[in-house]
Amino acid sequence: MNDERRVRLDKLERAKEFGMDPYPKQAERSHEVAAVLADFDALTEKKTEVTIVGRLMIMRVHGGMMFADLQDGSGKMQISFRQDEMGEELFARFRDLFDAGDFAQVTGVPFITQRGEKTIAVSAYRMISKALLPLPEKWHGLQDVEMRFRQRELDILTNADVRSRFVLRSKLVSAFRDFLNKADFLEIETPMLQAVPGGANAKPFVTHHNALDIDLYLRIAPELYLKRMLVAGFEKIYEIGRCFRNEGIDHSHNPEFTLLEMYWAYAKKDEYLSFLEKMVSESVKAVLGTTEVEHADGNLSFTAPFPRLTFREAILNACGIDIDGITDIPGLITEIKAKKVKVDFKGSVGLGEYLDELYKKTARKAIVGPVWVLDYPVEMKPLANRAEDPTKSAAAQLVIHGAEVINAYYHELNDPIDQRSRFDVEAKQAEAGSEVAQPKDEEFLEALEHGMPPAAGMGIGIDRFAAILAGVPSLKEIILYPTLRPKQ
Numbered sequence: 022m023n024d025e026r027r028v029r030l031d032k033l034e035r036a037k038e039f040g041m042d043p044y045p046k047q048a049e050r051s052h053e054v055a056a057v058l059a060d061f062d063a064l065t066e067k068k069t070e071v072t073i074v075g076r077l078m079i080m081r082v083h084g085g086m087m088f089a090d091l092q093d094g095s096g097k098m099q100i101s102f103r104q105d106e107m108g109e110e111l112f113a114r115f116r117d118l119f120d121a122g123d124f125a126q127v128t129g130v131p132f133i134t135q136r137g138e139k140t141i142a143v144s145a146y147r148m149i150s151k152a153l154l155p156l157p158e159k160w161h162g163l164q165d166v167e168m169r170f171r172q173r174e175l176d177i178l179t180n181a182d183v184r185s186r187f188v189l190r191s192k193l194v195s196a197f198r199d200f201l202n203k204a205d206f207l208e209i210e211t212p213m214l215q216a217v218p219g220g221a222n223a224k225p226f227v228t229h230h231n232a233l234d235i236d237l238y239l240r241i242a243p244e245l246y247l248k249r250m251l252v253a254g255f256e257k258i259y260e261i262g263r264c265f266r267n268e269g270i271d272h273s274h275n276p277e278f279t280l281l282e283m284y285w286a287y288a289k290k291d292e293y294l295s296f297l298e299k300m301v302s303e304s305v306k307a308v309l310g311t312t313e314v315e316h317a318d319g320n321l322s323f324t325a326p327f328p329r330l331t332f333r334e335a336i337l338n339a340c341g342i343d344i345d346g347i348t349d350i351p352g353l354i355t356e357i358k359a360k361k362v363k364v365d366f367k368g369s370v371g372l373g374e375y376l377d378e379l380y381k382k383t384a385r386k387a388i389v390g391p392v393w394v395l396d397y398p399v400e401m402k403p404l405a406n407r408a409e410d411p412t413k414s415a416a417a418q419l420v421i422h423g424a425e426v427i428n429a430y431y432h433e434l435n436d437p438i439d440q441r442s443r444f445d446v447e448a449k450q451a452e453a454g455s456e457v458a459q460p461k462d463e464e465f466l467e468a469l470e471h472g473m474p475p476a477a478g479m480g481i482g483i484d485r486f487a488a489i490l491a492g493v494p495s496l497k498e499i500i501l502y503p504t505l506r507p508k509q
Contacts, residue, residue: 029153032118036148039114043151048074048126055095057131061139064131071141072128073098074149076178078156080121087116088140091125099140100127107144115146122152170503186499189308190487194261196304197281197481204296206257206283211246213239213263219465220244220404222374222457223266226276239265242480243282244404245465248433251286251476252468259283261483272495273424276504279483288477290431294393294417297429297479298325301391301419308490316492319389321421330388331396332380332413339384344398350375370455371446373400386423394418403443403459406432426486429479437469 036043051072057064064071075093085104090097104112119125126147134140157175169176169183177184198208216235218225220242230237243260250258264280285293305323306312312323337343340362347353350372357364357379364382369375376398388394395417399407402414415432418425434440444461451458488499497503 025155026153029120029151029155032120033151033153036118036151039118041118041148043148045147045149048124048147048149050074050126053095054091054093054098057141058096058098058139061131065133068130070128070130070144072126073100073141074126075124077119077121077123077125080119082116085112087112089121091127099134099138100129100143101134101140102143106142111146119148120152120155122154122156123148124150124152167505170497171505171508173501183498186487186491186493187501189491190483190499192308193304193487193490194279194281194483196307197300197483198261199307200300200303201259201283204257206259206285207255209247209250209255209258209260210262211240211243211250211260213265215240215246217245217460217462217464219459219462221266222403222459224268224456226265226267241266242280244478244480245462247282247284247478248473248476249465249468251284252471252473256286256474257284270504272497273485275484275496275500278496278500280480281483282478282480284433284476284478286474286476288431290415290477293431293477294429295326297419297427298327301325301427305490314490316422316489319422321389321391321489323391327391327393327419329393329395329417332394332398333396335384335388335394336380339387340379342379344376348372353379368456370453370458371400371450373398373403374450374455374457377401385420385425388420388423390419390421391426392420394420402430403447404434404440405430406434406436408432421486421489424485424489425482426489427479427481429477431477433473433476433478435469435473435475437466440469441466 033043049072054073057071075091078090078092080089087102089100091100102112126149127143128145129141129143131141214237218238218241223241225238225241227236227238242264261281265277302312302323302325314321333344341360342356353375364379366375366378369378396413397416399414402416405414405416408415417429419427447458484496484500488496491499
């Protein structure tokens with residue numbers, strides 16, 4: 022047991038001896054800190070007694086005077102104790118039994134100190150939760166980044182910038198939800214445990230259900246179930262929820278992430294992309310108060326409309342390779358060698374995966390954005406319909422700072438025959454060793470055969486977008502508890 026914890030445990034026992042309950046079931050509060058500060062002049066003039074609760078952050082003793090900062094969810098303010106006013110016994114009891122980190126309930130009258138500080142002169146107090154471990158000292162100077170992620174509660178408690186990031190993230194989700202609800206979209210929930218992990222090219226997590234004695238998969242995407250709701254007759258639907266992919270971890274990937282996915286029956290291409298631009302633009306403004314965002318890697322303008330770039334143009338501009346006319350992997354490799362482009366295709370199977378790797382390593386990382394990238398080769402998008410050019414998919418990605426933030430299909434594939442044939446191609450890729458090929462979902466195919474209307478759909482990575490708006494380089498800074506190895 023460390024010395025600090027031993028001292029605090031001793032104070033806990035002494036508090037009990039004085040008849041104090043260090044962990045009462047509830048506390049009393051007349052005002053939040055923010056409310057006291059907002060109405061401070063009136064409260065001071067009338068000498069109104071207030072009761073606030075919160076965590077003691079800093080404590081300072083100056084002879085017969087004590088000061089502390091008390092923080093609740095709305096803000097922080099100073100409280101003071103005078104021995105000559107409250108009596109030696111009560112003064113000494115607070116001084117000797119309370120520590121920074123404890124939760125306290127205090128009652129007193131607001132006043133202004135000689136230094137002009139808004140303060141509450143405490144006349145009564147109550148311990149409402151004794152902290153047995155101290156708050157970290159000089160938290161801002163910690164070099165152990167992993168500890169910040171592992172003990173996020175302390176990171177948020179002691180770092181206002183970190184706290185503001187998660188407030189931003191919450192406001193962003195609310196803004197998206199409000200926008201879609203006002204546009205008459207219906208929010209629904211689909212299974213997270215799935216018998217067939219479909220909707221994206223990704224490796225799933227597998228688990229076993231004992232009662233049914235079957236393997237199930239944590240969903241990699243809600244797409245196929247949402248499309249079945251289009252079959253059911255819902256025309257405008259969305260879901261915000263967790264998805265899971267058993268893949269690598271880096272600054273832009275976490276095995277557990279939050280996805281907003283939505284579908285709109287009968288929407289037209291330009292109508293749909295304009296709608297998404299408006300959703301992004303208005304949500305950014307709702308969160309930040311502006312559509313012009315300063316960013317370390319280049320300022321961003323979320324004022325619609327956003328520029329557009331074809332997949333072919335993106336790769337051509339980045340490395341000089343023209344993918345039009347390339348129909349197989351040997352042809353692509355020949356062009357790559359001729360242009361002396363370095364790309365590692367380890368683990369890639371099929372032309373679509375090769376093109377995707379080339380794009381990610383050369384073109385996408387160079388895009389500042391927000392920019393729409395359109396006209397992906399059909400091999401890359403097994404669930405998208407074909408564009409006017411049948412060799413291209415009716416897909417568009419919104420890229421910001423080299424990251425795919427929105428993956429949109431302005432014409433979802435609703436032809437069950439074509440969909441089955443694409444699943445067959447995916448199956449061959451799986452046989453060839455691909456770990457991310459999509460399995461054939463017979464229940465989904467049967468639903469399609471009952472008829473799915475023409476529709477547009479999209480998925481937006483909440484974590485990636487929030488990280489961009491917060492100006493942080495890694496998803497670990499915007500996910501409350503990112504995936505880490507267990508502490509040894």
